[in-house]
Each structure stands twice: as structure tokens, then as C-alpha cells.
Amino acid sequence: MDIEVFVLCDAATNYQGRLNILGTFDTIWVKQIPVSHPHCAVALRLRFSRIEEGEHKVRINIIDQDGKSIAPPLNASANLIFKENSESTVATNLIMNINGLKLEKYGNHAVDLAINGRQEASLPLRIRQLPEAVQQQPEV
Numbered sequence: 001m002d003i004e005v006f007v008l009c010d011a012a013t014n015y016q017g018r019l020n021i022l023g024t025f026d027t028i029w030v031k032q033i034p035v036s037h038p039h040c041a042v043a044l045r046l047r048f049s050r051i052e053e054g055e056h057k058v059r060i061n062i063i064d065q066d067g068k069s070i071a072p073p074l075n076a077s078a079n080l081i082f083k084e085n086s087e088s089t090v091a092t093n094l095i096m097n098i099n100g101l102k103l104e105k106y107g108n109h110a111v112d113l114a115i116n117g118r119q120e121a122s123l124p125l126r127i128r129q130l131p132e133a134v135q136q137q138p139e140v
Contacts, residue, residue, distance in 0.1 A: 001052055004091065005045035006121050008111055012043035012095045019045050019093040027126040030103065037101040042111060044094040048080050055079045059114045060096055062125065065107045071098065103127050 010023030021043050028037055042060050060074040074096040082090065109125040 001049075001056070001115065001120075002047045003044070003113070003121055004047055005043060006113055006123065007043050008123055008125060009041055009043055011039070012041045014093040014095060017091075017093070019043060019095075026124050027128055028103065029128050029130045031130055033106060033127070033129075034102060034104045037103060038099070040098050040101065042074065042096045042098070042113075044096075044113070045091055046078065046094070046115070047089050047091045048078075049089050050082050053080050053082050057116055058094060058096075059117075061112045061114070062098075062101070062109060063112060064105065064109050070104065070109065071101055074098070 005019060005021070007021060007024045008026065009021050010025070012022065013020045025040075044058070046056075046058075048056070056078045058076045058078065061069055062071045064070050076094050076096055078092045078094060080090055080092065106127050106129055109127060111123040111125050112119060113121045113123075
């Protein structure tokens, strides 16, 4: 299994096998804590070889710098079926939407990816306070 894409983004869609990603990021700037981030998504494109045919469990955990989960885990699965004369690998796209992510403290967080119970990758998620000068600028 290869991870071709693993990003935190504003939104993503899967259209006819094409993974469309809007606005990848690793930092959320906020005026104050606590705050609720309205919407974001984790977008994945995974490639499996023929020998890996079958069901694969995917789990996303978002943790703070102390290793504590800040949201319920996101779970998905990919069931790969190879046809007799098909390619030797197959890619699958997964999009896991996150609504109302509650952010309770500033700092370095992580978005952890586990496949079949094994951690495969991690993304940084930094929660930062907007500088006061930026907070006081008038909105246009």
C-alpha cells in the first residue's frame, strides 16, 4: 500500500475517481480559544497492489500535543476487488469530513492516519493565536 495523497483541507470531492482538493493547510489562526472550526476534511488517495485485495480499515485521530484526542476518531473502509484482467494496482480515494472541530488550546496538534490498525502517517495541525495587530484591523 502506498499513500499518494494525505492532506487536511477546506473541502474535497471524489468525481469519477478524481480526487479534487480545495485549500490544504496545516495551521488554523484564531482570535481566541475555545473556538469551533466550522468545516474541514481529510483527503486520502491510497494505492494497493493485487496481493492487498480485500477490505482495509482506515482511521483518523486528531490529537493535541499531549497525545489526547480532541475529536471522535473518523473511520472509513476501502473494499478493493481486482478483476481478473485488471491492472496490478488500484487507487482509491477517501474523504473524511470534519464538522465543528472544537479547539480548546493553542499548540501543535496532529492528524494521525492508521490503516488496518497500524499508524502509517501523521500531519501537523498547528493552532495559533492571531497577532493582536491583525485582530484589530477593520473587516472589509
